[in-house]
Amino acid sequence: MHGQAFVLHEDPISANCYKIRLTAALLGLPLSRRAYDIRKGETRTPEFLARVNANGRIPVLEIAGASGIRFLPESNAACWYLASGSRLIPTDRFAQADMLRWMFFEQYNHEPNVATLRFWLAYIGEENLSEAQKGQLDAKRSAGEAALRLMDEHLAKHDWFVGQGITLADIALFAYTHVAGEGRFVLDDFPAIKRWISRIEALPGFVALN
């Protein structure tokens, strides 16, 4: 970590951005923050696209060090960079791949449903959704509940997603799961998830989303 400085380009309401803050906090790494409002299009300006991320999205981790300034988009990749060589990434070959398995599951099966319904219902407002968005509400509800059910079944038998302690898989899945109620998911239906949330919130160094 020596000689590196980190700036998180973020929207404070985004739990994808929060994953990176939580990773840094659990590892005791200093992290500066630069805020954008995605609802005002602040990550689609020409300067942002040219300098920070051509994909027009946050989070982006800016890394200043001996190799100059570099930008790393994608929340789970930024967590991987920060946690490289730490206890948050298992070294066993299968466990490492299994951790990534849950992180890809998070981006493919969980985030597009659990996070999108939170954004649509709690931040855009159901009355402001387009017809195309309204047409997806039921499918996203059911896919989000399936993702939460799969997590709950796993956590009924294991304290953590991989191995005997917290890894990036837990951080990635915690981010939008613990605020799933804002998307009108009912966490009381998933008791093992609720116990796992309490375990994470009790960790030394834990920081909250807000």
Add this chain to the structure above:
Amino acid sequence: MHGQAFVLHEDPISANCYKIRLTAALLGLPLSRRAYDIRKGETRTPEFLARVNANGRIPVLEIAGASGIRFLPESNAACWYLASGSRLIPTDRFAQADMLRWMFFEQYNHEPNVATLRFWLAYIGEENLSEAQKGQLDAKRSAGEAALRLMDEHLAKHDWFVGQGITLADIALFAYTHVAGEGRFVLDDFPAIKRWISRIEALPGFVALN
């Protein structure tokens, strides 16, 4: 790799499954194959859910070795397992995270658009889509084209997604990109992507999807 045997649980039409076959072929690793037809629900049977993947999806990499038989879902995680310690994963800290960045981009921005339109249009048939699916065609078209454009801009300046040779980022993105025409994307609009496809197809050990 000593003492391990690999079985890929797959649907031969799935390019997510093909990523794993291509990774194994480029590394010269033997891989057995067990086929399922996702259109007939063969990955949602009670046996499959109990033994292979509770998420009801393929691909799943079955790994038999000293630790017994283990199952690894998620295409990109299975590629990571197979390629662990090989030239397909850079060891530099930033390059490794940057490779994962493109693999998460693939699962979040590329696959749900480029792969889904291919499946809907070439395998389900536009006339058989539900109203909810038809309502998503335009959004998926435009998001898929944005993903391809971002790739094309990167490849106009770089031969490979990360560093000076092929990595798992190229394999993950190649899988659905090279058959994007089946989803009515026009690859002639993306000349740098077309040159990159030719580079991959010319690699020693390359195997085709079909």
